[in-house]
Amino acid sequence: MEPDLAFAVWSGERQHRIEDVLRRALAFNDGAPPRLLEAMRYAVLDGGKRVRALLAYATGELTGAAPAVVDGPAAAVEMIHAYSLAHDDLPSMDNDALRRGKPSCHVAFGEAIALLAGDTLQAQAFAVLAAVPMRDVGAACMLLARAAGACGMAGGQAVDLAHVGTRMSVADLETMHLMKTGALIRAAIRLGADCGRALGADEEAALDAFARAAGLAFQVVDDVLDVEGSAATLGKTAGKDAAQAKPTYVTLLGVAEAKRHAAALNEEAHRALAEFGGAARRLHEIADWITRRTH
Amino acid sequence: MEPDLAFAVWSGERQHRIEDVLRRALAFNDGAPPRLLEAMRYAVLDGGKRVRALLAYATGELTGAAPAVVDGPAAAVEMIHAYSLAHDDLPSMDNDALRRGKPSCHVAFGEAIALLAGDTLQAQAFAVLAAVPMRDVGAACMLLARAAGACGMAGGQAVDLAHVGTRMSVADLETMHLMKTGALIRAAIRLGADCGRALGADEEAALDAFARAAGLAFQVVDDVLDVEGSAATLGKTAGKDAAQAKPTYVTLLGVAEAKRHAAALNEEAHRALAEFGGAARRLHEIADWITRRTH
Numbered sequence: 001m002e003p004d005l006a007f008a009v010w011s012g013e014r015q016h017r018i019e020d021v022l023r024r025a026l027a028f029n030d031g032a033p034p035r036l037l038e039a040m041r042y043a044v045l046d047g048g049k050r051v052r053a054l055l056a057y058a059t060g061e062l063t064g065a066a067p068a069v070v071d072g073p074a075a076a077v078e079m080i081h082a083y084s085l086a087h088d089d090l091p092s093m094d095n096d097a098l099r100r101g102k103p104s105c106h107v108a109f110g111e112a113i114a115l116l117a118g119d120t121l122q123a124q125a126f127a128v129l130a131a132v133p134m135r136d137v138g139a140a141c142m143l144l145a146r147a148a149g150a151c152g153m154a155g156g157q158a159v160d161l162a163h164v165g166t167r168m169s170v171a172d173l174e175t176m177h178l179m180k181t182g183a184l185i186r187a188a189i190r191l192g193a194d195c196g197r198a199l200g201a202d203e204e205a206a207l208d209a210f211a212r213a214a215g216l217a218f219q220v221v222d223d224v225l226d227v228e229g230s231a232a233t234l235g236k237t238a239g240k241d242a243a244q245a246k247p248t249y250v251t252l253l254g255v256a257e258a259k260r261h262a263a264a265l266n267e268e269a270h271r272a273l274a275e276f277g278g279a280a281r282r283l284h285e286i287a288d289w290i291t292r293r294t295h
Numbered sequence: 296m297e298p299d300l301a302f303a304v305w306s307g308e309r310q311h312r313i314e315d316v317l318r319r320a321l322a323f324n325d326g327a328p329p330r331l332l333e334a335m336r337y338a339v340l341d342g343g344k345r346v347r348a349l350l351a352y353a354t355g356e357l358t359g360a361a362p363a364v365v366d367g368p369a370a371a372v373e374m375i376h377a378y379s380l381a382h383d384d385l386p387s388m389d390n391d392a393l394r395r396g397k398p399s400c401h402v403a404f405g406e407a408i409a410l411l412a413g414d415t416l417q418a419q420a421f422a423v424l425a426a427v428p429m430r431d432v433g434a435a436c437m438l439l440a441r442a443a444g445a446c447g448m449a450g451g452q453a454v455d456l457a458h459v460g461t462r463m464s465v466a467d468l469e470t471m472h473l474m475k476t477g478a479l480i481r482a483a484i485r486l487g488a489d490c491g492r493a494l495g496a497d498e499e500a501a502l503d504a505f506a507r508a509a510g511l512a513f514q515v516v517d518d519v520l521d522v523e524g525s526a527a528t529l530g531k532t533a534g535k536d537a538a539q540a541k542p543t544y545v546t547l548l549g550v551a552e553a554k555r556h557a558a559a560l561n562e563e564a565h566r567a568l569a570e571f572g573g574a575a576r577r578l579h580e581i582a583d584w585i586t587r588r589t590h
Binding site for chain 1: 324325326327328330331332335378382385387388405406407408410411413414415417418419420421422424425426432433434436437439440441443444445446447449450452453454456457474
């Protein structure tokens with residue numbers, strides 16, 4: 001751990017690092033069709049804020065794990081996230097043509113290859129995670145699988161699609177986001193931590209509470225940015241929630257109240273970390289960064 | 296092991312068993328959207344010959360594994376196979392409306408849910424496998440991930456799509472099928488075996504050689520049945536290879552030569568098992584069954 005490093009430097013270094021890790025992992029695919037590999041690279045490389053990877057590195061530091069061990073879980077959660085974006089953008093899902101400032105994967109490669117690139121990124125996430133020298137790699141694969149699956153990320157996407165054009169309560173919206181983005185964020189946090197010393201039950205509960213609050217804050221800010229941002233700053237289509245008649249924190253609460261809600265969730269995230277004192281500095285910084293970001 | 300049980304009884308019992316195992320695994324999804332769960336059940340339950348599960352049970356018997364341990368790998372490979380069918384049938388891929396005698400998943404549930412059901416079945420395959428009390432569950436997850444991914448099953452589907460309307464050599468066709476169906480068949484065989492005593496290098500090589508020959512035989516027979524079978528006996532669209540201008544063993548070799556090729560591959564599969572003597576009886580029987588099936 002480098003406690004004196006400014007957050008921008010720390011996060012920039014890790015964003016650079018995860019890019020290398022992902023690039024190397026994808027190169028380990030002898031015999032794969034070149035066009036499919038190209039689509040996998042397109043979907044996962046050179047893009048995104050790497051929030052999930054940063055969370056894994058931060059909790060790895062918290063439990064004294066070597067960054068080289070955390071590389072695996074960090075890459076795995078980023079691959080799962082990238083696969084979900086490639087699939088969510090497909091015409092039969094959210095039908096979005098712009099992602100991370102570039103044409104969506106299916107616009108660039110066609111629907112069939114984008115679908116398969118998502119499928120193979122999911123598989124490779126487990127290949128990468130299964131190779132990590134952790135105490136209990138089976139538990140790690142189980143945790144990631146459940147976070148990605150029907151009770152987690154992909155299940156949340158199904159709930160999301162089912163509510164297009166309907167009015168949800170704030171509680172239902174929260175449940176949906178806890179599945180759709182919260183589950184993978186929690187997995188990133190837990191998998192990074194599990195690369196180091198074993199956590200006590202109180203510490204696990206604290207990290208879960210942090211994950212819940214920070215994950216929801218991330219989503220509320222996303223909803224606000226969808227209204228206030230532009231495609232140029234967001235790198236994805238702005239105003240698409242309204243265009244798709246999706247229930248959001250902004251449609252339910254209004255912009256001002258949604259911003260207050262994000263700030264309250266950020267405070268909740270900070271409070272959840274009290275257990276760890278100064279050792280959780282990077283997690284505090286990530287929560288603030290999530291809440292104050294402009295894209 | 297019940298050495299005197301006729302193959303039809305043995306396989307029927309295990310087909311029944313895997314159905315129960317899959318049903319129970321899918322029930323372990325509290326909080327998942329009901330419609331998504333229904334689509335997952337639709338895609339994976341009550342269908343198919345369960346070739347992959349039978350292979351896992353057979354190699355588990357070969358290495359002295361308890362069937363209760365093999366249940367996990369057997370369910371995992373069937374979930375991966377079912378997810379691949381749900382995705383392959385989508386309009387952007389093979390666009391097939393009939394599967395296992397029923398409307399394809401996307402016809403019954405819509406494209407978005409069929410896509411997500413495939414995604415969540417893949418995730419759940421790893422959740423199920425990761426829970427198996429095997430010697431090295433990390434190695435097992437890695438093996439399944441690589442078999443399912445860009446160098447295996449999903450990569451083979453990409454190769455298949457890229458060759459629609461083109462003429463492939465028999466060697467290229469073989470490479471494609473070794474990825475598209477062979478990789479998962481090999482994984483089923485290895486994962487079942489890995490539930491019992493450790494294999495020697497010679498035994499591993501023998502099982503791989505068996506997997507290669509039996510997997511290819513399966514595919515050649517599939518190509519013949521696509522020409523000679525009807526939708527009623529196949530439970531899927533007959534003649535679709537020709538309709539989709541896909542290169543097959545029949546288009547390359549003709550029906551008679553394709554049948555001879557299947558018989559030769561079956562012989563090769565039998566020879567590969569010499570190492571095991573009578574202990575591999577079920578694998579011999581499965582190879583014959585694969586080659587002589589009518590659907």
